[in-house]
Amino acid sequence: MGLSVSIRREKxxxxxxxxxxxVGSAVALGIAERGARVMMLDEGDCxxxxxxxxxxxxxxxxxGQGMRQYQEWTLEATRGWPKFVDKLEELTGIEVSYRKPGGLNFCLSEAEYKSRRDLIDKIRREAEPDDYDCKMLDRTAVQELLPTIKLGDSVFGASYSVHDGHVNPLALLRALHAAFRGxxxxxxxxxxxxxxxQRAKQFVVQTFGGSFAASKLVIAAGNGTGRLAQMVGMHIPVRPEKGEILVTERTRPCLPFPxxxxxxxxxxxFLLGASQEDTGFDIQTNTRVIQCISNRARMVFPVLGKLKIIRSWASxxxxxxxKMPIYEASGSSPEVFAIxxxxxxxxxxxxxxKLADWIMDGHAPAGFQNFRCRRFNV
Ligand SMILES: Cc1cc2nc3c(=O)[nH]c(=O)nc-3n(C[C@H](O)[C@H](O)[C@H](O)COP(=O)(O)OP(=O)(O)OC[C@H]3O[C@@H](n4cnc5c(N)ncnc54)[C@H](O)[C@@H]3O)c2cc1C
Structure with a gap:
């Protein structure tokens, strides 16, 4: 009997x-839309x-305090959202529930208010031209914006920006995937x-489901990016930070602003949270943190105390x-990008x-080099 050797070729x-x-699916969508043959590799449900x-x-x-480029990049992103959503919904028929009424950041004491105002003033001074679009509102002005829900006594004021909005994040992810496949x-x-x-002008990538090869590789694997980037000689410093979110039972619409x-x-x-915890890769929820999140929410709107918490999660x-983005490129052939x-x-x-353009054509937006990792070496 002859020996049979089966050779599995990579895709x-x-x-x-x-x-x-x-991140990976937004970039993948942009690149697929430009007509390239794109494959997106992902882990399983765990x-x-x-x-x-x-x-x-x-x-x-x-x-963006300390990096004007990030402040401008964020502004451009929020300005681009209405058009982006229109296109995504038209392509996929998936309603992502995006709205942009402006957003509020509550301050629960005079000290919090002052520290928020100082931060906003710093960013405004760094912005160019001097038109940073965020203002501080006192308690009376905030209550006038929210006529159908009463503020708690501790609310001193809030910052407000017209550029802020909200989307259903799970619907967004679904729509990005559907449009990518489309x-x-x-x-x-x-x-x-x-x-x-690396093999000649390609990267060969091994997965538990088979092998893949391409001349452009984009690593956008969240907290897995650091480990994967090391395999191609890049140092991408990322760490996990836990955030816990609580969900209340449904009630009548009364909060018109995110x-x-x-x-x-x-x-x-109501979605309450998220916390900020440095606990490594632990994703257990914590009763003490849940208590803190719900206490703070009740200080802002006491009526929330009447609603049942029906779910909580950590991610x-x-x-x-x-805390600003890393967009890194090898600049060699084959090319690798880490985000x-x-x-x-x-x-x-x-x-x-724009990021898809950068990856496909090398057209980096002005000032884009500020997002590279070498900023950490200074
Ligand atoms: C509690 C919380 C609240 C947040 N709120 C907001 C918010 O309001 N607004 C906002 O803009 N952002 C928010 N964020 C941040 C936002 O969710 C992240 O920026 C975004 O999800 C990061 O996307 P990502 O694709 O980089 O990472 P992830 O969403 O973590 O995805 C990484 C993907 O890579 C895959 N992967 C990892 N390793 C491998 C591997 N070896 N092989 C194959 N696949 C791999 C994983 O399976 C995963 O699907 C929040 C985050 C948290 C945790």
Whole structure:
């Protein structure tokens, strides 16, 4: 009997994306729309996924102090959202419940108010031209904006920006995937990557579901990005940060603005949180933290104390050393890109457009080098 050898060949893509979270799928959509053959590799249901546990804020205010580029990038992203959503909904028929009434960040004491005002003033001074669109409101002005829900006595005021909004994050993820597939993209769930090697002008990527090769590789694997990037000689410093969120039972719509730690969904539930905890890869919820989140929410709106908490979860943010995005490129052939950031929901409109252009054509937006990792070496 002769020896039979079976050779399994790898699947060939023009662009391989590792990670099917909000970041990977937005970039994959943009690249597939440009007509490239794109394959997106993702883990299974037990993966750590910030994309499935976030608050859905499309948020501008308070971001970018110390890096004007990030402030401007966020502003451009929030401005791009209405058009982005129109297109996504038209392509997929999936309603993502996006709205942009502006957003509020509550301050529960005079000290909190002053510290918020100082932060906003700093960002405004750094912004160019001097038109940073965020203002401080006193308690009376905030209550006037919210005639159908009474503020708690501790609310001193809030910051407000017209650029802030909210989306249903799970519907967004679903729509990104559907639009990606609609443009001919291939999605491979259950394909956890364990090895990446360069072979001539290609990267060969090994997964538990088979091998893949491409001349462009995008690593957008959330908290897995650091480990995968090491395989191609890149150092991408990311760490997990736990955030816990509570969901209340549904009630009548009474909060017309998304707020930084309290929002009402289109269905009437309140989302409360999220916390910020440095606990490694632990995603257990914690009773003490849940208590803190609900206490603070009741201090803002005492009526929330009457609603039952029906669900809570914890999930992991993807945090860089200065909490601003990392967009890194090898600049060699074959090319590898690594992306790691918090605020993947907010930035999705740019990831599917300008970031896809950068990856495909090398057209980096002005000042884009500020997002590279070498900023950490200074
Ligand atoms: C509690 C909380 C609240 C948040 N609120 C907001 C908000 O209001 N607004 C906002 O803009 N952002 C928010 N975020 C952040 C936002 O969710 C993240 O920026 C975004 O989800 C990051 O997307 P990602 O695709 O980089 O990572 P993830 O969503 O974590 O996805 C990474 C993907 O990579 C895959 N992967 C990892 N390793 C491998 C591997 N070896 N092989 C194959 N696949 C792999 C995983 O399976 C996963 O699907 C929040 C995050 C948290 C945790």
């Amino acid at each position: 060939i893509a023009e662009v391989l994306i590792i990670g099917g979270g909000i 993966a750590f996924r910030a994309a499935r546990g976030n608050a859905g804020l499309v948020w501008y205010q308070g971001k 443009f001919g993209g291939y999605y491979y769930p259950g394909h956890s990557v364990f090895d990446i090697r 707020c930084n730690r309290i929002q009402q969904t289109a269905e009437g539930s 992991l943010r993807v945090i860089t050393p200065d 790691a950031l918090h605020s993947g929901v907010t930035l999705a409109s740019l990831h599917a457009t």
